[in-house]
Amino acid sequence: MTPNHGPFTKTNHQIPISSLNQPTTSTTGISTSTRTRANNTVSGTDLSILTQFHAGYFRISLGLCSQALLWKTLAEPTTDAHALSGIVRTIPSFAFILLWLIALLTLLLLCSLFLVRCFLRFRSVRAELAHHVGMNYLFAPWISFLLLLQSTPFLRPTSQLYRILWCAFSMPIIILDVKIYGHWFTQGKRFLSMVANPTSQITVIGNLVGARAAAQMGWRESAVCMFSLGMIHYLVLFVTLYQRFLGSDSLPAMLRPVFFLFIAAPSMACLAWNSISSSFDTSCKMLFFLSLFLFVSLVTRPALFKRSMRRFSIAWWAYSFPLTVLALAATEYAQDVKGMMPNILMLVLSVLSVIVTIALMVFTAFRTHDILPHDDPFACYSIVRHISTYVAND
Amino acid sequence: MEKSDLPVEAPSVLKQSSYQNIKGFDCVDLENGNDHNRLGNATSDKESKGESVAISESTKLDGQDIAISIPPMMPLSSLSLSLPSSPSGLHIGQTKLVVYPEKCRNTNQNNPTNQNPQISRQKQFRSQPILVVEGTKRKLVRSETMRDSRFDPFKTWSGKLERQISNLRGMPTEEEALEAGETKRHETEEAPGVDRYFDALEGPELDTLRATEVSVLPEDEKWPFLLRFPVNAFGMCLGVSSQAILWKTLNTSPVMSFLHISPIPNLILWWASLVLMVFVSFLYLLKIVFYLEAVKREYHHPVRANFFFAPWIACLFLSLGVPPSIAANLQPIIWYILMAPLFIFELKIYGQWMSGGHRRLSKVANPSNHLSIIGNFIGALLGANMGLKEGPIFFFAVGLAHYMVLFVTLYQRLPTNATLPKELHPVFFLFVAPPSVACMAWAKIQGEFDHGAKILYFIALFLYMSLAVRVNFFRGFRFSLSWWAYTFPMTGASIATIKYTTAVTNIMTRSLSLCLSAISTFTVSTLLVYTIIHAFVLQDLFPNDISIAITKKKPKFSKMLAQFRSSSSDSKDFDYSISKGLEF
Numbered sequence: 019m020t021p022n023h024g025p026f027t028k029t030n031h032q033i034p035i036s037s038l039n040q041p042t043t044s045t046t047g048i049s050t051s052t053r054t055r056a057n058n059t060v061s062g063t064d065l066s067i068l069t070q071f072h073a074g075y076f077r078i079s080l081g082l083c084s085q086a087l088l089w090k091t092l093a094e095p096t097t098d099a100h101a102l103s104g105i106v107r108t109i110p111s112f113a114f115i116l117l118w119l120i121a122l123l124t125l126l127l128l129c130s131l132f133l134v135r136c137f138l139r140f141r142s143v144r145a146e147l148a149h150h151v152g153m154n155y156l157f158a159p160w161i162s163f164l165l166l167l168q169s170t171p172f173l174r175p176t177s178q179l180y181r182i183l184w185c186a187f188s189m190p191i192i193i194l195d196v197k198i199y200g201h202w203f204t205q206g207k208r209f210l211s212m213v214a215n216p217t218s219q220i221t222v223i224g225n226l227v228g229a230r231a232a233a234q235m236g237w238r239e240s241a242v243c244m245f246s247l248g249m250i251h252y253l254v255l256f257v258t259l260y261q262r263f264l265g266s267d268s269l270p271a272m273l274r275p276v277f278f279l280f281i282a283a284p285s286m287a288c289l290a291w292n293s294i295s296s297s298f299d300t301s302c303k304m305l306f307f308l309s310l311f312l313f314v315s316l317v318t319r320p321a322l323f324k325r326s327m328r329r330f331s332i333a334w335w336a337y338s339f340p341l342t343v344l345a346l347a348a349t350e351y352a353q354d355v356k357g358m359m360p361n362i363l364m365l366v367l368s369v370l371s372v373i374v375t376i377a378l379m380v381f382t383a384f385r386t387h388d389i390l391p392h393d394d395p396f397a398c399y400s401i402v403r404h405i406s407t408y409v410a411n412d
Numbered sequence: 413m414e415k416s417d418l419p420v421e422a423p424s425v426l427k428q429s430s431y432q433n434i435k436g437f438d439c440v441d442l443e444n445g446n447d448h449n450r451l452g453n454a455t456s457d458k459e460s461k462g463e464s465v466a467i468s469e470s471t472k473l474d475g476q477d478i479a480i481s482i483p484p485m486m487p488l489s490s491l492s493l494s495l496p497s498s499p500s501g502l503h504i505g506q507t508k509l510v511v512y513p514e515k516c517r518n519t520n521q522n523n524p525t526n527q528n529p530q531i532s533r534q535k536q537f538r539s540q541p542i543l544v545v546e547g548t549k550r551k552l553v554r555s556e557t558m559r560d561s562r563f564d565p566f567k568t569w570s571g572k573l574e575r576q577i578s579n580l581r582g583m584p585t586e587e588e589a590l591e592a593g594e595t596k597r598h599e600t601e602e603a604p605g606v607d608r609y610f611d612a613l614e615g616p617e618l619d620t621l622r623a624t625e626v627s628v629l630p631e632d633e634k635w636p637f638l639l640r641f642p643v644n645a646f647g648m649c650l651g652v653s654s655q656a657i658l659w660k661t662l663n664t665s666p667v668m669s670f671l672h673i674s675p676i677p678n679l680i681l682w683w684a685s686l687v688l689m690v691f692v693s694f695l696y697l698l699k700i701v702f703y704l705e706a707v708k709r710e711y712h713h714p715v716r717a718n719f720f721f722a723p724w725i726a727c728l729f730l731s732l733g734v735p736p737s738i739a740a741n742l743q744p745i746i747w748y749i750l751m752a753p754l755f756i757f758e759l760k761i762y763g764q765w766m767s768g769g770h771r772r773l774s775k776v777a778n779p780s781n782h783l784s785i786i787g788n789f790i791g792a793l794l795g796a797n798m799g800l801k802e803g804p805i806f807f808f809a810v811g812l813a814h815y816m817v818l819f820v821t822l823y824q825r826l827p828t829n830a831t832l833p834k835e836l837h838p839v840f841f842l843f844v845a846p847p848s849v850a851c852m853a854w855a856k857i858q859g860e861f862d863h864g865a866k867i868l869y870f871i872a873l874f875l876y877m878s879l880a881v882r883v884n885f886f887r888g889f890r891f892s893l894s895w896w897a898y899t900f901p902m903t904g905a906s907i908a909t910i911k912y913t914t915a916v917t918n919i920m921t922r923s924l925s926l927c928l929s930a931i932s933t934f935t936v937s938t939l940l941v942y943t944i945i946h947a948f949v950l951q952d953l954f955p956n957d958i959s960i961a962i963t964k965k966k967p968k969f970s971k972m973l974a975q976f977r978s979s980s981s982d983s984k985d986f987d988y989s990i991s992k993g994l995e996f
Contacts, residue, residue, distance in 0.1 A: 304809035
């Protein structure tokens with residue numbers, strides 16, 4: 019039985035890490051019970067392994083769906099990159115469709131696995147919703163669906179089906195918004211200053227993606243509404259994260275790649291405002307430059323990521339989505355501001371994002387075992403949470 | 413320190429006794445860990461000529477160190493002090509002497525130099541008396557035969573550079589004996605952690621030593637000039653060059669033409685600030701070359717680190733204030749050259765804020781952080797003046813985002829934030845600087861003084877007013893060189909007002925700009941007078957820079973220190989009290 023941890027103690031934060039360890043490798047004493055449970059389940063059916071997927075696995079779908087969107091944007095006729103458009107146009111269009119289909123299939127697979135997990139291990143899912151990192155990744159499937167919707171070659175943005183799908187995907191985002199943002203400033207146990215961590219930016223990104231899709235559909239008011247919702251909470255979150263009230267205690271070292279989400283939020287805001295205002299005006303530029311600055315700032319701090327790069331884990335997929343979104347923003351920037359420098363920027367960032375995504379796919383293919391969940395990081399957690407709530411209620 | 417004068421009897425350990433009778437007195441004996449030494453017999457030293465050699469140095473031993481600041485003794489008295497290692501854990505860092513007499517040299521060479529790896533790990537007690545103690549009278553002329561190695565830990569490569577140079581100059585050196593001390597220097601290569609700065613220092617600029625702390629270097633003696641030359645000196649350049657910009661604006665702005673200001677003040681001020689900048693940069697460069705460790709310590713100081721932006725900001729001011737007679741248009745390449753180091757510094761500082769750890773913002777936030785923000789806006793203004801498009805927007809965006817964070821943090825006055833003073837201090841004027849410069853930059857980027865610029869201007873004006881009405885609370889602060897850095901926000905606000913007057917011209921705005929310009933000019937002139945008085949009359953423009961001389965670890969008997977410091981005002985008493993406290 020694991021000792022009684024509060025939701026925010028360091029030991030609990032290490033529980034997701036333990037899910038990445040092999041059952042035979044030695045782990046800290048804290049995760050011994052998870053290991054024994056893992057051993058029991060490993061000896062069980064494969065199905066139990068598959069139900070141990072937690073929402074963090076949606077990073078894969080985020081990466082792939084954003085790649086599809088990037089390729090689609092690069093192939094647009096307004097893109098002015100001399101070299102890039104040449105390359106991009108030589109690739110036949112079925113390659114894009116293939117990429118889009120792969121992304122769709124991955125997303126559907128992950129969604130179905132997560133649904134199965136919901137049915138079979140509902141307690142774990144509830145525990146996940148309460149965890150300060152896990153709860154943000156519940157936005158990830160809806161973000162992926164919206165990205166796929168924006169990049170689909172089959173539907174036009176003004177078609178009826180598009181609009182229906184937009185409503186279907188945005189509704190859960192708004193519901194989660196109300197729940198999570200409400201917690202930030204009303205709930206006693208989950209103040210923002212305690213809960214804030216870089217993954218909280220995914221909530222903001224969700225709103226911004228919805229805003230962009232709405233703007234492309236022509237629904238301007240909904241777009242502005244979701245944009246303002248996202249931006250106001252981004253303001254608060256940005257300040258809180260920079261203040262680092264609790265220091266780096268709130269995020270385990272293995273999850274450091276999620277720092278790249280700092281890049282993703284302003285880039286997404288830039289893209290959303292670009293769609294809303296239909297031109298890359300000064301505010302878009304400012305957001306893009308901020309994102310670029312944060313990118314340079316993170317890339318020049320390799321020591322921050324050293325520990326997490328020691329072994330391959332699902333956290334590595336956190337690099338792909340922000341880089342792709344930054345490349346997208348650079349593409350839009352180059353489309354608007356013609357010139358050599360923006361084109362070079364677009365070229366460099368796009369190539370970087372493609373390389374990173376391909377590398378991650380290769381790694382996943384060859385080291386699938388590392389990436390599969392070996393135990394449910396939230397299983398013991400849900401029991402612990404029960405106990406902690408009982409203790410707290412005394 | 414004259415033993416005969418002291419009212420307090422020396423503790424038994426340090427009781428005066430005939431040192432000649434003690435075997436192994438003042439010669440290193442590693443095996444004998446309980447090497448006691450006595451205070452040098454002061455009376456016998458009075459005859460010898462030469463300068464005083466007071467030793468106080470601390471080295472880290474086994475992770476604990478104590479810094480004892482012992483003021484220099486009356487001339488020619490000597491002090492050799494080393495203390496036993498006590499199993500109670502009270503380990504006092506040993507003091508090093510400067511002069512290595514021949515008699516003991518051999519013993520020295522036998523012991524430490526052959527056991528270098530051991531030395532750094534073991535407690536080591538070693539001190540060599542001054543020559544006079546040995547009875548031989550040798551002229552102690554410091555510049556010729558010995559170097560003052562008290563300040564070695566602050567010098568570049570711990571004094572090796574200086575020795576190289578003195579070697580080259582053909583001066584005799586005591587290399588072999590000094591090398592023995594090198595092994596212990598590794599502890600002083602790293603600057604203290606940021607927590608130590610907060611623990612050891614207090615005050616709005618973190619420049620006063622707390623009562624519980626001691627300084628590594630002697631507090632009563634004037635340190636070498638370069639060591640006393642802080643990076644705050646660049647604040648002077650900021651103040652003067654911003655005045656140059658003000659007078660240029662007064663000269664060129666059409667709305668202020670009723671004043672008929674000639675271009676002469678701008679020219680004079682610009683040349684003065686250029687000369688000052690060159691001078692200050694040269695001195696600081698010398699400091700970097702000769703006192704690299706001290707510079708490192710300044711860099712790690714939570715408040716002083718922001719002043720490292722000051723040279724680049726001053727260069728930007730110089731470019732902004734260039735008189736039209738000298739250069740009508742500057743080349744864009746200058747902008748890139750000036751912004752590159754600023755960019756690199758920013759990456760470092762903002763990255764530290766973001767990635768947490770010891771230097772996260774909630775802990776180190778203080779009003780001087782505005783200096784790191786304002787460089788962005790000034791760069792944006794200069795770039796927009798030059799006609800660049802994307803670069804100014806880049807820096808404006810970065811500056812705005814981080815300004816928001818800093819502004820909220822400082823307003824919050826988080827409980828984890830230790831540096832914000834309860835009382836007002838001129839450093840609060842830095843609050844006014846970013847919005848006023850941002851307003852000018854935005855107006856230039858947009859091409860007109862639009863709503864965004866007006867919003868920023870009104871914020872700056874409001875902050876200025878709220879500080880101006882509290883001017884009574886700014887009393888009672890010791891004048892320091894960094895006050896110059898706080899004048900440029902006032903000047904910036906005046907310039908922003910003039911630009912606002914250009915957009916909205918009426919009697920109110922005109923009088924406001926006149927009033928603010930007058931205030932800022934008056935403040936700068938007053939400050940100039942003060943500076944001259946302190947520099948030439950009182951000769952304390954550059955006091956000992958205590959804030960970089962803190963120890964790396966808290967002194968063991970810090971509470972006793974505080975007690976003794978508060979009870980005994982005389983520093984001599986204090987030192988004897990120290991020795992008394994050592995008995996515990």
